[in-house]
Amino acid sequence: MSIPFVVDRPDGLRPATWADYALTSLSVLPLVWRRRAPVAVALAVLAAGAAYKLSLDGPGQPLPYPGLVALYSVAALSPVRKRVAVGTLVAALILPSVALNTQDAKELMFSFFVFGAAYALGRLTHTRQAYTAAVEDRAAQLERANRIEAEQATARERARIAREMHDILSHAVSIMIVQAEAGPVAVRAAPARAEAAFEAISETGRDAMVQLRRMLGVLREETTPRDSAAAPREPQPGIAALPALVERVSLGGPAVAYETTGTPRPLPLDAEATVYRIVQEALTNAVKHAAARTVSAQLAYGDDELILTVLDDGRGPDAAQGPGTGHGLIGIRERAAAHGGTASAGPGPDGRGFEVRAVIPLDAITPGPPDAPLVISPAEVGT
Structure with missing residues (x-):
């Protein structure tokens, strides 16, 4: 809007005054609040432009840029009833504006075209923003779902590990305790049975150690090649x-x-x-x-x-x-x-x-x- 004030005016036109500067600025300044109150800003811009044209008739632009920006903002940010009302008002004002200017049909068609393009561009921007918001919301939902699924998987894995640890340790310790308690009695009464009990203790302990090493090897986040080579590879029993298993339990139990x-x-x-x-x-x-x-x-x-x-x-x-x-x-x-x-x-x-x-x-x-x-x-x- 400042171009008419820095470019020499054609001969025969009066020079720009401070009132021209003030009213031109008044038609632009409301655009600062166009995102907060697009309809109010559009009405203010239209009112300032009409006052400028009817009262001062100072230097103007080939296109009313503040009006185009205001209509674009209304189309992009306002609900359907408000944007239709503002669009209808702008279309109705185009006819008297052209009549006061050139009264040319080409200008009339061009004005309808550019204001229609501003409105359409505003709607396209609204659609694009809505699509982007929907994509971001879906991505956030997927992220939350993945996080919940990961937490549930972690809980299930912890429960599985707890079951394995309980079964391995509880069985091994129980058998070892039973065999150890029966051992001293068998030493006096049946040395062969005592020897079998102690063998069962050692075998149960070794089996428990193997299974615990296998489980702990799986739980390690990082393993060296040496650890990988030393870790047991056989499947679970x-x-x-x-x-x-039955034979071990029967010895001393x-x-x-x-x-x-x-x-x-x-x-x-x-x-x-x-x-x-x-x-x-x-x-x-x-x-x-x-x-x-x-x-x-x-x-x-x-x-x-x-x-x-x-x-x-x-x-x-x-x-x-x-x-x-x-x-x-x-x-x-x-x-x-x-x-x-x-x-x-x-x-x-x-x-x-x-x-x-x-x-x-x-x-x-x-x-x-x-x-x-x-x-x-x-x-x-x-x-």
Whole structure:
């Protein structure tokens, strides 16, 4: 808007005055607030331009730039009713403006074109900003969803590691305690049995160390080539390792009978590890709490499911009232649920002893909901 005041005017026109400067500035200054009050600014700019044209008729521009910017702001920032009202007002003012200026049809068409282009550009800007905001909002939602999923995955992994640590340490320590307590008695009465008990202690300890080293190796964030070479690579124990587990428990502890019925079939490694851990935890409970003399462990292969049953002749549900936090039986349920199965624990078939029973489907072993609610009976608290 300053060009008419720094460029020499044609001969025959009066020079610009301070009033011309003031009114021209008045038509531009409201644009500072165009984002806060676009409609009010547009009306102020139109009023200042009309006053300038009707009262002073000073130096002007070929195009009313403040009006174009104000209409663009209204189209980009105002709701539909306000922007339609302002657009209609501007279109209505174009006719008298051209009539007071050149009265030329070309100027009329050009004015409609440029003001229409300003309005359309404002709408395009609004659409682009809305699209950008929607994309940013979607990105933020995806980021939140990914963060929540990562936190849930971390929680599930921590629960899995806690189950593994509990099963490994609880079983190993329980067997070692039982064997150590039976050792001194057997030294006097049956030296051969005492020797077997001490061998069972050392074997159980070595097995626990191997499994702990494997788990700790997985938990390390950074490993050197030397650590990688030294870390054990064998998979977790599976069904084939159950006879050795039963033998270790039987040395110095209750007599454990193990049998398999039905037609065995190959299972995924994670399913075999689940079977092993369930049997291991059930035997550990029998050793720690039941004071049982005999325990039976059975794997029954059906047409579409595998049934694990561990039954002892000990104190029954009363054994579950001893000290503890119940992690063992909860872990059994979680392991079975992870493969779409179920697990239960309670008195034996005749009300004597304690039975742990798990059913794992064989037709479609797929991970189930890891956070499925678990119903724990009062008899299981403290196991």
